[in-house]
Amino acid sequence: MSDITEILEKVKNGEISTAQAEKLLDRGGIEEMGYAKLDMNRDARTGFPEVIYCERKTDDFLVSIYRKMLEQYGEVLGTRASDHQYRIIKDVIPEVVYDPVSHILKVEKKDKVRIGRIAVCTAGTADISVAEEAAQTAEFFGSAVDRIYDVGVSGIHRLFAHMEEIQAANCVVAVAGMEGALASVLGGLVRNPVIAVPTSVGYGASLNGLSALLTMINSCANGIAVVNIDNGYGAGYMATQINRLAVRGSVTETDADGR
Structure with missing residues (x-):
């Protein structure tokens, strides 16, 4: 009952009083669970619902949080999940889907409309797990x-x-380990923003992704932003923000031209 729309609907239908609604809204949309404080109004503020970071959560906590988020939104995205976590969630939520490549655990609304275009590129096959976290995050958020x-x-x-396809995207995500040069190459070839994702792929001197991170931060190509090592989720989120702005701008320009 912490969702703003639900509260307003209940006031409209006479199910709760305005005083009760005010009290609920004063909670700031926080669902207090003792061990967690779920941010139920995050989508209203930011355009994105809260996402569950599954790694290191106890079984009972994860199940309870997952259930509550699903009840709130009708869908839920979990990142960095294990096969064990998938099995315990599936026991109580049979429709949950797990991808062992990206470690994403999700229940997604059917017939979701996806807008715009994001290109997710990897340097090598070993980078695909991080790239899939980015790609599936963006898809979950409607890109x-x-x-x-x-x-x-x-x-x-x-x-x-593949340059024609990449250059047509509203945003490009470049995922690379080793020396991380892919982001610089793409930055010099496209007109839209590039989000660089260093991965921990590589031999000893790659320093678990630090070499790729430093290469990307020090790139001489313009229009590149860098997220943390292996942070596919962060890249997918930011790429969706850019994609939404591009689509909104395209619609505005069309309206201004009267077409």
Whole structure:
């Protein structure tokens, strides 16, 4: 009952008084669970619902949080989930879907409309787990996604074969480990923002992604923003924000032209 729309509907239908509604709204949309304080109004403030970071959560806590979020939104996205966590959630929520590549655990509304276009690119196949976290996060939040995988600089001709598709995207996510050069290459080839995601893929001197992170931060190409090592979720979230703005701007321009 902490959702603003639900509260207002209940006032409209005479199910609760305005005083009761005011008391509920004063809680700031927080669902107090003792061990967790769920931010039930986050979507109203930011346009995105709260997402569950599954790693290190106890079984009982995860199940309770997952149930509550599903009850609130009718869908829920969990990241960094294990196969064990998938099985315990599936016992109580049979419709839950788990992807062992991205470690995403989700219940998603059917027939979701996806807008715009985001291109998610990887340098190598070993980067796909992080890329899929980005791609599936963006899709969950309503963005259309093109996947262009294994197009790193060691065989850069593979990238050029997909340039028309990449350049048409409202935002490009570049996922790379090793030295992380893919983001710089893409930054010099596209007009729209590039979100660089360093991964922990690589041999000893890659320092678990630190080398790729430093390369991306120090890129001489323009229009590149960098998220944390292996943070596919953060990239997918930000890419969706950019994609939504691009789609909204396109609609505004169309209206202004009278078409």
